[in-house]
Every structure is written in structure tokens, then in C-alpha cells.
Amino acid sequence: MSQENVEIARQANAAFNSGDPDAFLEFFAAEIELVDLASAPDQQTAVKGKDAIREALRLWTAAFDDLQVDIAEYTDADDAVICAAHWHGQGKASGISIDVRQFDLYEFRDGKGVRTTLGYKTKEEALAAGGSASPPSG
Numbered sequence: 001m002s003q004e005n006v007e008i009a010r011q012a013n014a015a016f017n018s019g020d021p022d023a024f025l026e027f028f029a030a031e032i033e034l035v036d037l038a039s040a041p042d043q044q045t046a047v048k049g050k051d052a053i054r055e056a057l058r059l060w061t062a063a064f065d066d067l068q069v070d071i072a073e074y075t076d077a078d079d080a081v082i083c084a085a086h087w088h089g090q091g092k093a094s095g096i097s098i099d100v101r102q103f104d105l106y107e108f109r110d111g112k113g114v115r116t117t118l119g120y121k122t123k124e125e126a127l128a129a130g131g132s133a134s135p136p137s138g
Helices: 002-018 021-025 050-063 121-131
Strands: 027-037 047-048 064-077 080-091 097-109 111-122
Touching: 002 021, 002 027, 002 064, 002 080, 002 097, 002 111, 021 050, 027 050, 047 050, 047 097, 050 064, 064 097, 064 121, 080 121
Parallel strands: 027 111
Antiparallel strands: 027 047, 064 080, 080 097, 097 111
């Protein structure tokens, strides 16, 4: 099912870039966990559940104009997909641009994302972390 996971990751990324959080969250299990290894000091490193992730996305889009993530490469890693990601946007209040290249890991069970970890520095780090997804509880 790994190639299908790559396609799900592509579609989720397109939904994120469209600015529609509900369309984005359709690709994930109800108890999805989002971990941001490079989170801002005023935000939680990890949030769980679609409502918490919807709120995190709201905070991101409230802070940045045109927040986008371009994926240069999708790597199939069995029950996970590693994305070579380029995050970019401009701070609404500060005007400061973000321009970050990192590796993001999407872990899957039964065709739905169960954990997303953003901010690995290398593909090798993301590969080593892949496969650690556990089935969603509940």
C-alpha cells in the first residue's frame, strides 16, 4: 500500500496549500498526532486530534500570509512517506519571511495518516523515525 500512501501525501499537501483545513484533515485518522520539531515557542510541540490540528493550522495561517509547503521529493518508506519539504510564507504582522527546508514524515495505517512529524534535518533522521506509528487509539 506504500505507493498509495505517497499519493495520499500528495493530495494532503495539495489540500494544505489550497488553504482548506477540512479538506486537508480528510486524509487523516480522527486521532491524528502532529509533532512539530521546530515549533514556535508559543505553540505546543505536539497536538492530537483533528480539532487540535485545525486550531494549530488556524494559528499558522493567522500568523503568515501565503503559507505554503512545496515538496521536492516523496520517499516511500513502507507505512510512511518522507517529504523533502520547503516551507515558505511571510509574517503578517512582522513582515519576516520564512524559508525552511526540512524533511517531514507522514505515518499511515489503513490508508489514513496517524502521525505527522515536521522538521527533521535530514532524510536519514526521518527514515530512522519512520515505522514508529502505532494504531490510533479510540
